[in-house]
Amino acid sequence: MTDQTSDERAVRFGRPTHHYTLVVAEDGRFLAGTDGGLHLTTEVSDAILWDQGPNSLTHPDTGARLNLVASGERWLLEDETGMPASCSAATGFALEHGPEHRPSEYLDHFLTHGWVVLNSIMSDGIVESLERIACTDRYKDREPNRDVRQICQDPALVRVAVEPISLWLSRQYMQTDEIRLAHTPGIGVLTPDDGARAVQGWHSDYPYHWGINAAGKVPTPSGRTVMGVQRIVCVSEYTKHRGATAFKLGSHVLDAGPPDDWGVARDTYRPGHRAEHGLPYSGPDADVIEAPAGSVILFDTRTWHRAGLNRSNEGRAAILMDTTPAYIIPYSDTSADFHAVTESDVHAELNAREQHEFQELMVHRFLGPAGPRSVIGTHAELTRRLDTPRP
């Protein structure tokens, strides 16, 4: 336990000077280049990355070059002879902000270390929309909209939830395509610390919940079976000063919770704990990932971590998106939020791939060889009945 110092090792990611472009058809499929030619796909691989020049696209692996012809807000593609490129849809393509590195490079890092940072993978337009919802950074003087569910206020939150590279990495890491969001993604704001309030202690995330005073935690090491990947989206820039999350990077391989003497969440939320024991461990054996706004931090949910301490004078916004294999019971019922999105204006702004992926992530169903695959949701009357204290 320490007092007001913050001596964690900083792992810093500066803003990248290059990022790839994703070439996206109207239905959301990606234009991929292989030695066999071009094709449209929903599959993430290195083949969907393009280098964008002023008037052209070049495929980094095949060397294929396509000329860009503006068509309203979209782009038509021509080969070098001026003929429409094969796969070139009449409705054209959107050119979307892509990752700094190849998916395969991120996967190597993730599998080796149990964490990876997709530096600045969200476009500035997405980041600005998230700031507007959060009322931080460029929108710090705005009042939050409490009348409309956060997930229905802007398509940006769903687009972040279905960001394709981080989902592909999560599926690969958990060794199953059947993954779900354990809860509805929401933007949280860490407000400036007042020097006295309870702070989050060290813990492992859902479903492990090691270090947390919760029922239903995973009782034994899970080994090669990975039961959760957390995706943190940095809406505000992540710095130590502004309360970036602290980690013990690599601790997932220990397959056990953090030590009590680091100050675990089970203890630090107890009234009076901070005054008596000080802050949770914040020394050099811990790590803080510092990254630009729009970055995604992916980590094995066994990794010990805790919220940072915001020593700045403004809020620091982030989105947590815990993804779990479909065989894990969700942390909360996501069905009402999913249904609300389908009834809102947000849904029509999503392309077919985004709509399908969001449904896959948010709708929990019984799995197995026998149908029907009923949707799993909460039961209001039974919930009320169980909440009634028994005599």
Ligand SMILES: [Fe+2]
């Ligand atoms: Fe956590």
